[in-house]
Amino acid sequence: MTDIELSVQDLHVTLGQNHILKGVSLEVNRGEIVALLGPSGSGKTTLLRAIAGLELPTQGSLRIGEQTVFDSAQKIEVSVEKRALGFVFQSYALWPHRTVYQNVAYGLKLRKIPAAEIKERVQTVLDNLGLGELGERHPHQLSGGQQQRVALARSLVYNPRVILLDEPLSNLDAKLREEARIWLRQLIIKLDLSAVCVTHDQAEAMAMADKVVLLKDGVIEQAGTPQEMYGEPQSLFVAEFMGANNTIKGRIAELDGDFARIEGEGWALRGRLRSSLKVGDEATAVVRLERIKMVPAAKENALRLPLTASVYLGSSWEYIFDLAGTSLRGYGGEAMPPGEHLVEIPAEHLWLF
Ligand SMILES: Nc1ncnc2c1ncn2[C@@H]1O[C@H](COP(=O)(O)OP(=O)(O)OP(=O)(O)O)[C@@H](O)[C@H]1O
Numbered sequence: 001m002t003d004i005e006l007s008v009q010d011l012h013v014t015l016g017q018n019h020i021l022k023g024v025s026l027e028v029n030r031g032e033i034v035a036l037l038g039p040s041g042s043g044k045t046t047l048l049r050a051i052a053g054l055e056l057p058t059q060g061s062l063r064i065g066e067q068t069v070f071d072s073a074q075k076i077e078v079s080v081e082k083r084a085l086g087f088v089f090q091s092y093a094l095w096p097h098r099t100v101y102q103n104v105a106y107g108l109k110l111r112k113i114p115a116a117e118i119k120e121r122v123q124t125v126l127d128n129l130g131l132g133e134l135g136e137r138h139p140h141q142l143s144g145g146q147q148q149r150v151a152l153a154r155s156l157v158y159n160p161r162v163i164l165l166d167e168p169l170s171n172l173d174a175k176l177r178e179e180a181r182i183w184l185r186q187l188i189i190k191l192d193l194s195a196v197c198v199t200h201d202q203a204e205a206m207a208m209a210d211k212v213v214l215l216k217d218g219v220i221e222q223a224g225t226p227q228e229m230y231g232e233p234q235s236l237f238v239a240e241f242m243g244a245n246n247t248i249k250g251r252i253a254e255l256d257g258d259f260a261r262i263e264g265e266g267w268a269l270r271g272r273l274r275s276s277l278k279v280g281d282e283a284t285a286v287v288r289l290e291r292i293k294m295v296p297a298a299k300e301n302a303l304r305l306p307l308t309a310s311v312y313l314g315s316s317w318e319y320i321f322d323l324a325g326t327s328l329r330g331y332g333g334e335a336m337p338p339g340e341h342l343v344e345i346p347a348e349h350l351w352l353f
């Protein structure tokens, strides 16, 4: 027995003339939600389609539970219907002339499941998704959020072990999306499923997932818990993708163990080395917006900077300072007068790439 529900090893996919996935490996444990994150065109949909059996990889292997569903070396290729998977596509379409019930039941009918069993399975999944009362409605009589749940119901009615979701919340507006991602996470846990969920929104990935996998150009750039991805990025790409940052360009002036001094025109800061840099190298310093602090007295890594704007955000204020021609943004609890302020950029949180 193993706890691994989905295992992808060294997967390569070519579409047309393009080598799209270049050796992707990932594992999803039982009950785990993995968010697949990455810029547009990085290969997220292609990876889900290959797992589902809709694209034929050129190399690698895929296992769902105990079943090897693809293996290039052993020439194993299990068809789409025989993989214990549910799939909600990026642009899911409900059948407009069928009711909610019929939309969900359709696939079971095709598979010649007995009518009584279909009725029970459809009703169970509709109840689980809070759609129990809406079975007789047509899609145009539902809200966007309800339609999205029907699409989900359609894939869950097969009782899959693993569900693949491609931007499942992209049709919802921002407010609904924030509620839906919590609801979806709780549903996946309640049904004891494992899930791979594509999103290009890093906040959504962190809120929903146990593990985040960041794809770039068909290769996994980094994978880890949301905390590791946000707090311990291994490259500038990951640091920039995972949060709201200030980036400052400078030159490495001195090395000091895990730290280094970076300098620019009229400023110098201490930061933590996050890649191998030498004295004299051009480097990029990155700090999350929420790490910037205003301090009353001079101290290490506190710069005296002019405040160029103070923006009211409702729950907080955003400050924009000028640091040698680039803007440095931070948050605080009150309006700040224009003029110069002492701004601390803690060395621990200033990452040097
Ligand atoms: N049938 C195809 N033939 C050739 N190239 C394709 C095909 N389908 C997709 N591609 C290319 O493969 C790359 C990855 O596409 P994919 O749809 O997997 O990206 P994605 O990460 O899902 O992006 P998005 O966030 O925009 O949905 C893109 O460069 C795309 O143009």
Ligand SMILES: [Mg+2]
Residues within 6 Å of the ligand: 044, 045, 046, 090, 166
């Ligand atoms: Mg896509």
